[in-house]
Amino acid sequence: METILLIIGAALVALVASAIRILREYERGVVFQLGRFWRVKGPGLILVIPLIQQMVRVDLRTIVMDVPSQDVISKDNVSVGVNAVVYFRVVDAQRAVINVEDFFAATSQLAQTTLRSVLGKHDLDEMLQERDRLNQDIQEILDEHTDAWGIKVSNVEIKHVDVDESMIRAIAQQAEAERSRRAKIIHAEGEMQAAQKLQDAANILSQNSQAIQLRYLQTLTTIGQDKNSTIVFPMPMDLMQSVGDILKRSGSSGGTGGDSGASA
16 A cells, blocks of 8 residues: 555656746747647746646747858859858747747758848849848848748848859959059049149249249259259250240341352
8 A cells, every 4th residue: 555655656746847847037938738829938937737738948049040051153143152140039939839840940941042042133243342231131031031930030141252263363353453443543643633733833934934033043053952963954945945046047147148149
């Protein structure tokens, strides 16, 4: 008799122990009663009636999921390998258990297909330079589709865009050509600005002959300060023109006199 009582007591203790559940602060328990959803419990100490009720634990913490590298063909027909990381968490434990079999696997597959779909609509340059906008687009699409599962996608980050070696060389050549083009444009703009300034200075000096003489004397002073064995004196253009006119008149006068003597 005592043995039977001990067995019954041990069975009761085991039954009570199996009915006790302790859920942490970040956990919730989705309880089913006779196969039908009953309620969501937790955190803390809860009781589950054995054989009548069943409980499924759900973690509400943010999950970091690594999306495997995906082969993507960009809009400009460049094949690249892209991988990303997705941050999401369960906001509705009931829908995460009832509406989808495995919310982690479902979110992973959806992230892979969405990554290929979104990036395939963009050029390679956009993948490399506009990651923030692409991350935002992927995050919004994932969040919209996973809302029915009680999942909130908080962030998506593209980690690596792996490009073929030949394409890397082509990109480097393109970047070098772009830098050369910008350097030539900057040099041409500098030459144009310098020419404009010289023209403005010439216009100002041409308005006053005394300013030209002062500039001439300043140039001589600058040359005299240098220890050069040869000194070149700049001659004003109007002086050279005057000398040329005198020489022309002298030549003309000489030629006329010679002709007159010959006639005599």
